[in-house]
Amino acid sequence: MKHNKKTKLLGFGALLLGGVLLSSCTANFCNAQDKAHMAYPYEQGVTIYVDKEGYEAVKADENLSKLIAEEEERGIAGPAFVDDEGKAINDNVYKYVPYELGAEGQITFTASKAKGLLQPSIIDSAFSSGYAIPSVEYWASIDDFVLNAATYLSENPTAVYSPTADGRNQASADYIKGLTVEDINPYAEPDEYGADGKLSEANPNSILRNYGYVKFTGESGEFMGYYNQWANILYGSDEPGLGMDNCPTQDFLTAYENAVLNKVNSNRSCIATQDGLFGHYGAHNDWEVNISKKSWGYAWGLGFLEGLLVYPVSWLVDTFAYSFDPLLSGVGQIGALILVTIIVRGLLLLVTFPTTMDTQKMQALQPELAKLQAKYPNSNTNQAEKARMAQEQMALYKRHKIHPFRQILVLIIQFPVFICVWSGLQGSAALSSGSVLNLNLSDTISSILFDVSAPHWYYNTTGWWTALILFILMAAIQIMSMLLPRIIQKIQLKKQPKLGKNPAANSQQKQMKWVSIFIMGFTILMGFFLPSAMAVYWLIGGLISIAQTGITQLIMAKAKKKRTK
Numbered sequence: 001m002k003h004n005k006k007t008k009l010l011g012f013g014a015l016l017l018g019g020v021l022l023s024s025c026t027a028n029f030c031n032a033q034d035k036a037h038m039a040y041p042y043e044q045g046v047t048i049y050v051d052k053e054g055y056e057a058v059k060a061d062e063n064l065s066k067l068i069a070e071e072e073e074r075g076i077a078g079p080a081f082v083d084d085e086g087k088a089i090n091d092n093v094y095k096y097v098p099y100e101l102g103a104e105g106q107i108t109f110t111a112s113k114a115k116g117l118l119q120p121s122i123i124d125s126a127f128s129s130g131y132a133i134p135s136v137e138y139w140a141s142i143d144d145f146v147l148n149a150a151t152y153l154s155e156n157p158t159a160v161y162s163p164t165a166d167g168r169n170q171a172s173a174d175y176i177k178g179l180t181v182e183d184i185n186p187y188a189e190p191d192e193y194g195a196d197g198k199l200s201e202a203n204p205n206s207i208l209r210n211y212g213y214v215k216f217t218g219e220s221g222e223f224m225g226y227y228n229q230w231a232n233i234l235y236g237s238d239e240p241g242l243g244m245d246n247c248p249t250q251d252f253l254t255a256y257e258n259a260v261l262n263k264v265n266s267n268r269s270c271i272a273t274q275d276g277l278f279g280h281y282g283a284h285n286d287w288e289v290n291i292s293k294k295s296w297g298y299a300w301g302l303g304f305l306e307g308l309l310v311y312p313v314s315w316l317v318d319t320f321a322y323s324f325d326p327l328l329s330g331v332g333q334i335g336a337l338i339l340v341t342i343i344v345r346g347l348l349l350l351v352t353f354p355t356t357m358d359t360q361k362m363q364a365l366q367p368e369l370a371k372l373q374a375k376y377p378n379s380n381t382n383q384a385e386k387a388r389m390a391q392e393q394m395a396l397y398k399r400h401k402i403h404p405f406r407q408i409l410v411l412i413i414q415f416p417v418f419i420c421v422w423s424g425l426q427g428s429a430a431l432s433s434g435s436v437l438n439l440n441l442s443d444t445i446s447s448i449l450f451d452v453s454a455p456h457w458y459y460n461t462t463g464w465w466t467a468l469i470l471f472i473l474m475a476a477i478q479i480m481s482m483l484l485p486r487i488i489q490k491i492q493l494k495k496q497p498k499l500g501k502n503p504a505a506n507s508q509q510k511q512m513k514w515v516s517i518f519i520m521g522f523t524i525l526m527g528f529f530l531p532s533a534m535a536v537y538w539l540i541g542g543l544i545s546i547a548q549t550g551i552t553q554l555i556m557a558k559a560k561k562k563r564t565k
Helices: 002-025 032-039 052-060 065-074 118-128 136-155 173-177 207-216 225-235 250-265 296-302 304-324 331-364 366-375 383-399 406-427 445-450 464-494 503-529 532-564
Strands: 048-050 094-096 099-101 107-109 276-281 287-291
Touching: 032 207, 032 250, 032 287, 048 052, 052 065, 052 094, 065 094, 065 136, 107 118, 118 250, 136 173, 136 207, 136 225, 207 225, 207 287, 296 304, 304 331, 304 406, 331 406, 331 532, 366 383, 406 532, 445 464, 445 503, 445 532, 464 503, 464 532, 503 532
Parallel strands: none
Antiparallel strands: 048 094, 099 107, 276 287
């Protein structure tokens, strides 16, 4: 008994390890440019941009007036666009950096945009690790570089940004003069939230929303190339508040890049069959970003499975989704998932149907198998009886054209297909856009259900109830699809004469039962932690499995009638 338990545990462990290893072999399709586009919504810097009236109001605020006066002396606050002599080019856009200094000199940036990734994940962690924190001047200067570059690209959208030796490549003065804060800010309000405390409306055509990604790209396409170039320029500056004593060390820059990469690497939705805006990015999940088109050749370059299976699955999803709904609002993606599931399961059915028929034939042979097991009651402990029973059992299978080892071959085929379908759905850019009953298909069910702090979750504004119902339906259908063959088998065995108990038969049945329970539990668990699109896939796949079981039962019943005639 102990040996059997160890064997089961080793088998389950091998299955889990195989899943982890195989899933790690499917590559992330996101290139450096995609990651740059995804990174900026999470790390937009620390500077607030306001109009002249708003700036005067901030200066008059008793809580901020002293801060603004100090920042003006240090060159942090004031007009956002200035020429080489420091004179304002634009009198419509002003800037300042809200922050506080802690008792130990720790900088806390208080802008809402800084609270997404920079303040908690980067600055606070670096401070705890003992790294020197860059000055406020450094962060403000980086934002100046980003605004400068983004403005240049907005005037010259087809140009390749290539900064000069001082890190700048400025838009024309005439273009800059006509800009307003509405042209700059990613949201309708300067710091995301309005006076009523509610998140303001997104500003989809703003310069920073569309071109702020330049912060994390580079001239040769490398991630953070421009950022590192700007950091080096500031490191060598002799301006007050900059220079080697006030700019980040290499340790801090490495920690910064790792934190940003860790954030964007969790997003794999970069398999786009056409250029466009996709996704729900940023702290508020309201940024669509440009994801570059990927070719089949690009997929083959990443790996064999990526070219053979992962990319075709995403291509099918994209093709059907755009056909049903070119705006990718959500309904088209559901239709695409249904069709792709039917296609994938249909192709698998061609491979697995003989195995399914073998299983059904084995169920029909239960009376003969039971007699065989009764003939060798000690086969569980007696090796000679076990060998003779196995011989007769294989002879019985051969007479009825059953190939039990075909099931192993099917598992070998099904497992990589499952991993590749998962990667294809997770990587599909089309599935990262739109929503169904407020549920984003790229969000995991677990992240939605665990986030009860989200405003009005009980009103389903974040898709909370949609996620819960989807998970319950998916779990119920999966359980039914896996239990149905066993239920049918039990019903059929009730009509047959009962034989004495056989330890070998009971042990085999228990093993099959535990394997089924493990696979069922594994599927449900993965459905909870994988993107919602995968739960939809399993829901539809479960319904197909139930239908497949019913069809095979009908085929077997007809075949039995023919034999008895």
